[in-house]
Amino acid sequence: MSSGRPAAPSPPPAAAAALPGVAPSRRRRRGPAPGPPPVPPTPGSAAAAAAPGGNDVFVTSRSDFRAQLRRCQRLLAPGGAPGAGTGGGRELRLHGLGLAVPRTINLALQLQAGAGGALRLHASTSSVPLRAHRHRRDGDGDDGDAPRHNSAIHIRLCREAPCA
Amino acid sequence: MENFRKVRTSEEEMPLPFPDLPPDVVEMKVKEGSKIRNLMNFAMAQMELKGRRQIVFSGCGRAVTKTITCVEIMKRKLGGLHQVTKVRYKTVLEVWENQDPPPDGPAQNLTVHKNVPSICILLSRDPLDPNQTGYQPPEPQHEAPPDLSPLAAP
Numbered sequence: 506m507s508s509g510r511p512a513a514p515s516p517p518p519a520a521a522a523a524l525p526g527v528a529p530s531r532r533r534r535r536g537p538a539p540g541p542p543p544v545p546p547t548p549g550s551a552a553a554a555a556a557p558g559g560n561d562v563f564v565t566s567r568s569d570f571r572a573q574l575r576r577c578q579r580l581l582a583p584g585g586a587p588g589a590g591t592g593g594g595r596e597l598r599l600h601g602l603g604l605a606v607p608r609t610i611n612l613a614l615q616l617q618a619g620a621g622g623a624l625r626l627h628a629s630t631s632s633v634p635l636r637a638h639r640h641r642r643d644g645d646g647d648d649g650d651a652p653r654h655n656s657a658i659h660i661r662l663c664r665e666a667p668c669a
Numbered sequence: 670m671e672n673f674r675k676v677r678t679s680e681e682e683m684p685l686p687f688p689d690l691p692p693d694v695v696e697m698k699v700k701e702g703s704k705i706r707n708l709m710n711f712a713m714a715q716m717e718l719k720g721r722r723q724i725v726f727s728g729c730g731r732a733v734t735k736t737i738t739c740v741e742i743m744k745r746k747l748g749g750l751h752q753v754t755k756v757r758y759k760t761v762l763e764v765w766e767n768q769d770p771p772p773d774g775p776a777q778n779l780t781v782h783k784n785v786p787s788i789c790i791l792l793s794r795d796p797l798d799p800n801q802t803g804y805q806p807p808e809p810q811h812e813a814p815p816d817l818s819p820l821a822a823p
Contacts, residue, residue, distance in 0.1 A: 607733045610756045610786035628754040629805045630790065632741040656737035658788075660756070 564601045564609040577616055581624075581662065599660040602633060606658045613660040627661040673765040673779060681760040685725060687753060687791050695721070699728035699736040708739050716747060722794045729759045729787030740790045744808070751797045752790060752805040759787035 560580045564573060581597055597616075601609025610628075617624045632654040685696065695715045697708060715721055724743075728736030744750050765779040791797075797804060 603734060606737065607730060607786045610733065610788065613756065614758055614786060625802060626756060627802050628756050628788075629803070630737045630740060630752070630754055632738075632745075654741070656734050656741060658733075658737060658754075 561598045564599055564605045566605045595664045597662045602657045603655045609658055625663045629659050631657050633657045672769040674768055675763055676766045677764040679762050686755040686789055694723050696725045699732045701732045709742055724792050727789040730785040733788050736788055748810055749807045750792045752792055754803040755789045758784040761785050
């Protein structure tokens, strides 16, 4: 999905010449962060059973906030959700992990303010065990270490009043 | 803004978003620099007191993650806690002082109102209304075998 951000202007030739050690072609332009891999809901999972037309948005701290906001607004608009038919996405689930938790709350509150109070927020918290990248050596067993956890928030946005 | 320096930050006092709270409920105001060990020592001691059934954790801005961490630690240690989570904006007032004031005028101060995301979490030993928004029932207590990694759970 394009972020809609205007492309950064290329440096003028004088500026490029002022940086002799940096080639202009090697300058990296930051684009929208790639989204997480799609997670198909298993038929027997509780989330799939609770919301058949639900949409999950995984909020990261690296992607553009306005693009995330527009994406969520499009998913909540009538006909915006892929599996919700013509009635529109009635429920959206935002997930934020660690540093992205304040951004997730901000996104949910912005969506609620933009909807004129028609959205209802249902927030819940959890802790996610992290899979650590350990440097294993011979005879260096790390299996006895306690797993590290990170805090996460899950916010459900519903159009109708009962959000359960 | 390079000539301005932030001299004061204050949070706007807002009532807790939970109705029917007892007047002597403990509110843990988590800040960005708060130590989790200090917070949890005080909060656990309060919850061990006889008659203490509820506790509230609140934090805003970059302290939101730490607030959730404290709540998750308490839920894991005590168990059987009912939870209600509310998110909202909190207004933070910042006063910026001009470092280069005009020679014939008083020092100019800027007052900036910021809306930062905040979270308030109520933990209760007693059952709460499951129909209110943000309610989270206690997790079922189950003893996992020690040889199974928690990452192996589906």
